[in-house]
Amino acid sequence: MTNRRLEQLARQHGTPVVVFDHQVIRRNYATFKRHLPRVQAYYAVKANPDVAILRTLYAAGASFDVASVAEFMLVYDLIKHLPPKEQQDYIWDKVIYANPTKPKATLEALDQYKPLVTYDNLNELKKIKQYAPHAGVVLRLRVPNTGSMVELSSKFGCDPGEAVDLVAAAFRLGLVVEGLSFHVGSQCTNFENFVQAINMAAAVMQEARSRGHEIKILDIGGGFPAAYNRHVKPFSALAKKIGAEIDRLFPADLQILAEPGRFLVATAATAVASIIGKAVRDGKTCYYIDDSVYHTFSGIIFDHCQYHLKAFKPGRTEICAVFGQTCDGLDTISQSEELPELEIEDLVYAENIGAYSNASATWFNGFPPAKVVHVNV
Numbered sequence: 191m192t193n194r195r196l197e198q199l200a201r202q203h204g205t206p207v208v209v210f211d212h213q214v215i216r217r218n219y220a221t222f223k224r225h226l227p228r229v230q231a232y233y234a235v236k237a238n239p240d241v242a243i244l245r246t247l248y249a250a251g252a253s254f255d256v257a258s259v260a261e262f263m264l265v266y267d268l269i270k271h272l273p274p275k276e277q278q279d280y281i282w283d284k285v286i287y288a289n290p291t292k293p294k295a296t297l298e299a300l301d302q303y304k305p306l307v308t309y310d311n312l313n314e315l316k317k318i319k320q321y322a323p324h325a326g327v328v329l330r331l332r333v334p335n336t337g338s339m340v341e342l343s344s345k346f347g348c349d350p351g352e353a354v355d356l357v358a359a360a361f362r363l364g365l366v367v368e369g370l371s372f373h374v375g376s377q378c379t380n381f382e383n384f385v386q387a388i389n390m391a392a393a394v395m396q397e398a399r400s401r402g403h404e405i406k407i408l409d410i411g412g413g414f415p416a417a418y419n420r421h422v423k424p425f426s427a428l429a430k431k432i433g434a435e436i437d438r439l440f441p442a443d444l445q446i447l448a449e450p451g452r453f454l455v456a457t458a459a460t461a462v463a464s465i466i467g468k469a470v471r472d473g474k475t476c477y478y479i480d481d482s483v484y485h486t487f488s489g490i491i492f493d494h495c496q497y498h499l500k501a502f503k504p505g506r507t508e509i510c511a512v513f514g515q516t517c518d519g520l521d522t523i524s525q526s527e528e529l530p531e532l533e534i535e536d537l538v539y540a541e542n543i544g545a546y547s548n549a550s551a552t553w554f555n556g557f558p559p560a561k562v563v564h565v566n567v
């Protein structure tokens with residue numbers, strides 16, 4: 191989208207606003223499929239649960255990874271018009287419940303849909319058996335998250351050494367282990383994490399087979415990095431490594447899925463905000479905008495992500511600070527941005543802000559989340 195169009199949209203809808211370009215979402219999905227044709231993409235709804243985004247990805251052929259009953263129902267709404275028989279086939283083709291820890295009430299609510307759910311310990315397995323006995327299960331492995339922007343391995347995944355015992359335990363309880371899954375950490379720019387994780391999964395599958403348990407699905411999780419800057423290597427390079435390992439280690443009929451979140455939506459959105467205040471402190475200009483880290487810029491806190499601000503206005507830039515609209519000192523968007531001299535009501539924008547951004551916006555201080563505008567739907 192051109193800057194002119196973006197500025198026009200911001201003036202038309204008012205700020206703060208987040209503009210989603212669905213052409214970019216479709217392009218990201220097509221890139222994923224082109225480079226990993228064997229892998230079905232289950233979009234991680236948590237990255238951005240906006241229904242318009244889900245519809246676009248559904249129409250493009252995506253499936254979905256959900257982590258709560260509410261997310262499950264958002265996806266179920268997309269398929270509930272189908273006849274009951276097709277709906278049932280679709281549940282696994284279209285949805286994986288990939289939160290390894292589920293409260294009892296969640297399992298009870300999901301059981302009627304005979305879902306595919308993940309687990310990573312014996313307590314969880316017993317809960318699944320008791321409250322969602324019709325579920326199929328997928329064992330999540332703990333794999334290296336070295337260098338990923340968001341590390342997940344200290345919270346999730348069983349040690350590879352205990353994996354086959356957990357597979358056997360599931361079968362003993364009368365559940366069927368359909369697959370293995372892992373997550374290499376979000377925004378994983380260290381591609382070796384994927385290589386090691388795929389090799390670990392292959393070893394677990396092999397050992398499970400030797401003990402009489404055939405596993406049919408490999409879920410390679412999320413972590414595919416968004417092109418936030420020019421240092422991120424292209425997706426094609428990562429896909430080449432993943433594709434080569436998969437072809438080398440697994441039979442052609444193994445079903446492979448992935449749970450990309452950030453990769454599909456991060457680059458599809460731009461946030462536009464207005465300057466609402468300006469001060470000079472210790473010689474440095476400080477701007478205040480009508481958005482915040484409690485709102486669209488929540489990824490600064492929750493996602494360990496930094497977004498750079500740009501201005502539509504031309505001019506020589508200088509280092510400045512940018513703060514959000516709330517009363518909290520934590521609400522610092524950047525202590526070091528390069529912006530031209532701006533005045534109250536001027537606009538600034540941040541690109542690549544479609545993932546883990548407005549999805550985790552709050553109403554802190556009484557400020558509502560930014561408006562969302564969808565283009566090229």
Ligand SMILES: Cc1ncc(COP(=O)(O)O)c(C=O)c1O
Nearest residue numbers: 234376377412413449450451452
């Ligand atoms: C289980 C699971 N799958 C997929 C994702 C999506 O990861 P990403 O956005 O890095 O692709 C996450 C993110 O936290 C996750 O926890």
